[in-house]
Amino acid sequence: MKLKIDKIVKVFGDQEAIAPLSLDLGDVKTLSLIGPSGSGKSTLLRMLAGLQLPTSGTIAINDYLLSPDEDTLRAYRRTIGVVFQSWNLFPHLTALENIVLPLHRVHGIPLEEAEQRSLELLQRFQLAEHAHKKPSELSGGQAQRVALMRAVAHHPQLLFLDEPTSALDPLMTAEVLDLVMELKQEGRNLVIVTHHLTFARKIADHVLFMADGKVLESGSADLVFGNPKTALAQLYMSKTMNY
Amino acid sequence: MFSNWQAVLEYRSLLLHGFVTTVWISVASLILSLLIGIVVALLRRSPYKVISGSARFYVEFIRGTPLLVQILLFFYVIAYAIGIDNRYIVGILVLSLFSGAYIAEMIRAGIESIRSTQIESARAIGLTKLQAYRYVIFPQALRQITPPLAGQFASIIKDSSLLSIIGIAELTNTAQQINSATYSTMESYVPLAVGYLILTLPISLLSRLLEKRFQYET
Numbered sequence: 001m002k003l004k005i006d007k008i009v010k011v012f013g014d015q016e017a018i019a020p021l022s023l024d025l026g027d028v029k030t031l032s033l034i035g036p037s038g039s040g041k042s043t044l045l046r047m048l049a050g051l052q053l054p055t056s057g058t059i060a061i062n063d064y065l066l067s068p069d070e071d072t073l074r075a076y077r078r079t080i081g082v083v084f085q086s087w088n089l090f091p092h093l094t095a096l097e098n099i100v101l102p103l104h105r106v107h108g109i110p111l112e113e114a115e116q117r118s119l120e121l122l123q124r125f126q127l128a129e130h131a132h133k134k135p136s137e138l139s140g141g142q143a144q145r146v147a148l149m150r151a152v153a154h155h156p157q158l159l160f161l162d163e164p165t166s167a168l169d170p171l172m173t174a175e176v177l178d179l180v181m182e183l184k185q186e187g188r189n190l191v192i193v194t195h196h197l198t199f200a201r202k203i204a205d206h207v208l209f210m211a212d213g214k215v216l217e218s219g220s221a222d223l224v225f226g227n228p229k230t231a232l233a234q235l236y237m238s239k240t241m242n243y
Numbered sequence: 244m245f246s247n248w249q250a251v252l253e254y255r256s257l258l259l260h261g262f263v264t265t266v267w268i269s270v271a272s273l274i275l276s277l278l279i280g281i282v283v284a285l286l287r288r289s290p291y292k293v294i295s296g297s298a299r300f301y302v303e304f305i306r307g308t309p310l311l312v313q314i315l316l317f318f319y320v321i322a323y324a325i326g327i328d329n330r331y332i333v334g335i336l337v338l339s340l341f342s343g344a345y346i347a348e349m350i351r352a353g354i355e356s357i358r359s360t361q362i363e364s365a366r367a368i369g370l371t372k373l374q375a376y377r378y379v380i381f382p383q384a385l386r387q388i389t390p391p392l393a394g395q396f397a398s399i400i401k402d403s404s405l406l407s408i409i410g411i412a413e414l415t416n417t418a419q420q421i422n423s424a425t426y427s428t429m430e431s432y433v434p435l436a437v438g439y440l441i442l443t444l445p446i447s448l449l450s451r452l453l454e455k456r457f458q459y460e461t
Contacts, residue, residue: 051366078369087360092382101378102368150368 008057081151141172261417280346
């Protein structure tokens, strides 16, 4: 993906969530956003995913300029996939229906074909036996993997993951991260916000370390993790990488 | 005690007619009040203060005044002013306006009980606002609303008895007529109570059943 951010600012009330930020990344396959809570990484991801507008400044993804117009923005969102921390799935629909709904209603794929495609996807990732279960009958890890299926079913150009494992226990986390890794190996482009630094390092070819709404470090995973330049990033890595 | 069932029995077709009138007035009012409820609930969520304020005023006015007062006001003042002289239409309208306010609050509570992350997810997968309401918000809200809605239907049936005051020949009005024709109070009013129970008991059973069926974790 190509990412060009030009002087974006995001203000909530009198709080500056993103300080003026400019960034120009040429060819990134997987981008990890890391940093302490409240650093603005989720806000940045939500702006990149077209779910929130910057207060000022512009964002262009793969040379496509994100417009402040809701209709245009929705058209953009149809070309991407998003997974949140939790409560992604619609509880009144089964796992299968959750995947079928956007395929059929948003992307206009005939119902039968959408169901077929969704089932194949669930089969491929060992979730077929859960196809007809409601989210409340799934474990957190299963639900999150179904959410991933829903996010990739329409072959999005980009997949955004906002702390996809924060609400899961270690085993479920492993299940979900395995799947994310598989999706990357399929060649999908990802933007991921995560507190799993080892995973972030393993999966990303570019890492942004953020704190207080600023990007303090930007570079390859080895560079940001192995040789952080700012004191804050050094402290953060040394404290967190111990565990 | 002198019993007068025989005299009342002669009026059974009149009573049955009143029963049927109560049923169709209640059903018509339920449908209309459901429409009013949906519209008002959406208006209350409007970002425009004038619109949400007016909707709120309507709800507060209805909930703050007795139905009997609304029936009198609507029948003798408003309906007269706008020239509706069919008392059945007036009856259905006033009952629907009354019940609509309560249903609007149920629907609003139902919609507001949907987590914001659900709406966020709906946006993220590219649904339009209308689609989000249609496929995500309403189906979930409906499960919350259905049990109290069934209860509201039972209320409409019971409240329709007040329409007897403007001379609508529903169940209560009919029983009053029979009472004045036969001078048999018990024989007129016991069947009246039973008539309402026949209608409301199945509904309250249904309401409880629905409550159980729609229980799931979100």
